[in-house]
Amino acid sequence: MEWFDRLLGRKHPSSSQKSASDTQLVTINWASSPPHLALLQRFLSARDAKDGAPDYWEPIFGMRPQCVIDGMVALGLLEPVPLLEKIEICHTGAELKKILSSRGLKVSGKKAEQARRLVEADPEGMENLLVHRKVVRCAPAVSEVVSTWVAEQEKSSEMAIDGVITALRRRDFKTAIRIADAYKESRFQFPNHPAQDAMTIKSAPRSIEGREADFATVFTLRPKILNGLQPEQWEGIYLNYAVWQLLGSTAPGKCAPGFTGVGAMDSATATRMLSFYVKHQSDLARMRESGIKKAKVIGIGGCEACFALKDKTFRLDELPELPYKDCTCELGCRCTAIDLARAKRIP
Numbered sequence: 386m387e388w389f390d391r392l393l394g395r396k397h398p399s400s401s402q403k404s405a406s407d408t409q410l411v412t413i414n415w416a417s418s419p420p421h422l423a424l425l426q427r428f429l430s431a432r433d434a435k436d437g438a439p440d441y442w443e444p445i446f447g448m449r450p451q452c453v454i455d456g457m458v459a460l461g462l463l464e465p466v467p468l469l470e471k472i473e474i475c476h477t478g479a480e481l482k483k484i485l486s487s488r489g490l491k492v493s494g495k496k497a498e499q500a501r502r503l504v505e506a507d508p509e510g511m512e513n514l515l516v517h518r519k520v521v522r523c524a525p526a527v528s529e530v531v532s533t534w535v536a537e538q539e540k541s542s543e544m545a546i547d548g549v550i551t552a553l554r555r556r557d558f559k560t561a562i563r564i565a566d567a568y569k570e571s572r573f574q575f576p577n578h579p580a581q582d583a584m585t586i587k588s589a590p591r592s593i594e595g596r597e598a599d600f601a602t603v604f605t606l607r608p609k610i611l612n613g614l615q616p617e618q619w620e621g622i623y624l625n626y627a628v629w630q631l632l633g634s635t636a637p638g639k640c641a642p643g644f645t646g647v648g649a650m651d652s653a654t655a656t657r658m659l660s661f662y663v664k665h666q667s668d669l670a671r672m673r674e675s676g677i678k679k680a681k682v683i684g685i686g687g688c689e690a691c692f693a694l695k696d697k698t699f700r701l702d703e704l705p706e707l708p709y710k711d712c713t714c715e716l717g718c719r720c721t722a723i724d725l726a727r728a729k730r731i732p
């Protein structure tokens with residue numbers, strides 16, 4: 386039964402540990418195993434058991450995630466949903482209409498009504514139609530445990546965000562970094578898709594002092610595209626940027642509450658503009674360091690101002706500040722500058 390033990394996230398028990406009943410072990414183990422809880426979280430609402438978890442999560446469980454899900458079904462942690470609900474989940478509205486009309490039934494109504502009509506007319510036929518699909522959700526007791534865990538996760542995320550913001554407001558970047566790192570270390574996350582990892586350049590880990598210095602610089606930057614921000618709004622955008630860098634997601638409601646925007650930009654766009662500016666400044670520094678003299682502006686942007694810059698070549702010291710201050714694109718300026726040698730290699 387080794388697979389069974391692995392499923393429950395426990396080492397193969399030695400004979401001396403056999404005192405507790407199996408049921409008890411089962412309950413204790415999944416309920417205290419973050420990967421199992423996170424997997425069960427995906428089944429808080431009903432979904433197809435076959436689309437619960439990708440294969441590349443295998444290293445987390447030490448076995449194919451699908452086996453874990455099948456095991457959870459076998460143990461009753463996940464239970465099948467009633468036929469009506471299954472029909473609603475497995476079929477789109479268009480598919481339901483097609484089945485209804487092929488059976489000479491009225492096609493109108495909401496999905497729930499359509500499903501009910503089909504089941505009333507032919508319960509067995511509908512059962513057979515979906516016999517190969519297994520739609521499951523957490524059993525009620527499991528759902529309760531998983532929801533409590535999810536709420537705890539959310540609470541510790543909130544606490545990390547609040548702690549980071551408080552430290553940032555004091556310009557205590559070191560504490561902000563430490564809080565964020567400790568939080569990220571403690572939380573459970575499934576691994577990224579391998580393709581996503583392959584497209585990410587892994588940079589060498591930076592020292593806390595280096596990261597501290599980066600933030601200290603960013604908090605003094607004034608990209609021209611954001612001209613018109615009020616002091617408290619600048620503060621909000623700096624905070625939102627730093628929270629995003631440190632924790633991986635923004636918290637505009639906490640960092641920039643009541644931000645009414647600058648021009649057409651909301652706080653998310655404004656934050657992105659600050660981050661583009663940081664990126665552009667570091668690109669420029671790198672180009673200067675490697676002796677590059679000219680750069681070409683590559684734009685995707687839709688507005689007139691951006692269009693006027695598109696594909697133009699500038700000497701580095703004459704390159705307009707990017708993101709471009711006169712841009713009126715709703716999503717902000719997307720112009721970037723690349724060195725001319727590279728630009729020539731791109732047809």
Ligand SMILES: [Zn+2]
Nearest residue numbers: 688691712714
């Ligand atoms: Zn633009």
